[in-house]
Amino acid sequence: MEFALVDGKNFHPDCSTLPALSIGNVGQLSVDLLVSSTAAERVAYLDEPSVLLALATTPTGWCPRVTSPFPLKVPYDSPSNGLTFIQQRSPVVKGLMLDFAKNVADFAASIGKKHILILSSLDSGIRKRIHASSDVQIYYISSTSSEGNDEECERLGWKRLEEYSPSQRRWMYLHSLAEGNPSPELASFEDDLEDDDYCPGLPFAALFCFCKAKGLKVTCALCYCSEGDNVSDSLQLAGAACSLLGLSLEKLPGTEGGGWIIPCSWQNMYGPPPDLSIF
Template sequence: MEFALVDGKNFHPDCSTLVLPALSIGNVGQLSVDLLVSSTAAERVAYLDEPSVLPCVGNNAYRLVPEGDLALPLEAYDSPSNGLTFIQQRSPVVKGLMLDFAKNVADFAASIGKKHILILSSLDSGIRKRIHASSDVQIYYISSTSSEGNDEECERLGWKRLEEYSPSQRRWMYLHSLAEGNPSPELASFEDDLEDDDYCPGLPFAALFCFCKAKGLKVTCALCYCSEGDNVSDSLQLAGAACSLLGLSLEKLPGTEGGGWIIPCSWQNMYGPPPDLSIF
């Protein structure tokens, strides 16, 4: 993965934590990163060039001025006051190249001195095995701090370890072996015989987790279940969970001025106008 620095910018040495989305149902991870970038007043420091990501271009997602300032598929933002770097991904990975993308992201993160990788993503509520009686979105996690994916800090926050993460499950084993450079032909034989347990390790967050872990980085995946539709509320809660883990106070973030989340200007027409209530 190559990158081009914005004029006069560079990756700040104090930003040791990298936060990025893993694309999945509802785009909750991307929306959460949008909220965090906007509310921390993070500044764009680099454009990332990754051949496995589909090209796209649009208007600046966070500011209306200067006019003509464009957004590209992969961009990096720094918030030195919070010690954070963000990567925002605005288009999907080319089919069949997810493992290449995950490896390149892990190599890039290590090359710029990141110590902790926080991956934000979502899971399809249609495959959820258990439903917890709560009005809030339950956050699930896996962490590289233990072989079984447990983390004391995540547990303290009330998060639940993702039950579907099992290092001994065949597809998780295959991912880990690929990331460590020791692929096993025997483990690859399941591709034509997928089972329900193969769903989670087949998602982008799983590949990113395994490859970043193989680079010796601390990795945490924060996940929530959702359905397709208006996922703003899901992204608000996932972004809030990220703040809790990172020790950030929403009221003290530089972009919020004590007034809560800063909603990016690019969200204004995200779902189009609301329905005409007269039809009900």
């Protein structure tokens, strides 16, 4: 993965927050919300060959001089918080997800990142238990222990993702690939997929395993959702990220009085409304 820094800018070494593409695009929506609300500034452009190019809006408007597609990942830094946000605008080329995850992990390690926070979503149609609550339940896995547990996440009321099991065959296969010791025996499940193979087959799982193999601290914050209007889910996932990162919603630097700043990219989520004269 190649990158070009904006003049006079650099990466903060603390935490990088990035989305992993999944159902409802909740991770991407949350990152845009965090970028706009923390007054983060673009610091670089990333070029990654395993992803498609895209034309898209930024959290604050259209990219300047958009005359051709740009790389999918754009890093933003919030200087007052020492945080980096990396946004993903387009999907990974089919069959190259593992290459992509490896390149992201290599990049994060090369710029001295200490903590990677991955925001993503899970299909509510496959959840095993339903919690009776009006709030979105945040689930997590962390690299701080072999079983994925983390005391800080538990303190915030998050629940460890039950579907994460290091001894499950596909999770084992991912970890072995990330560590450079792939086992042919573990790869035999591809023709016989089971329900437990769903989560380790998602982008967040590959990113988690490869970043962990690099010795980075990794936390995945996840929520269940469906396709459709996921603004509420995105607000709550972004709020959960703020809690973990130590950001106070009342003191976000994006506005004078604090609080969320809805990014202009959210205005284009569903396209323009139809011309009412046709009805």
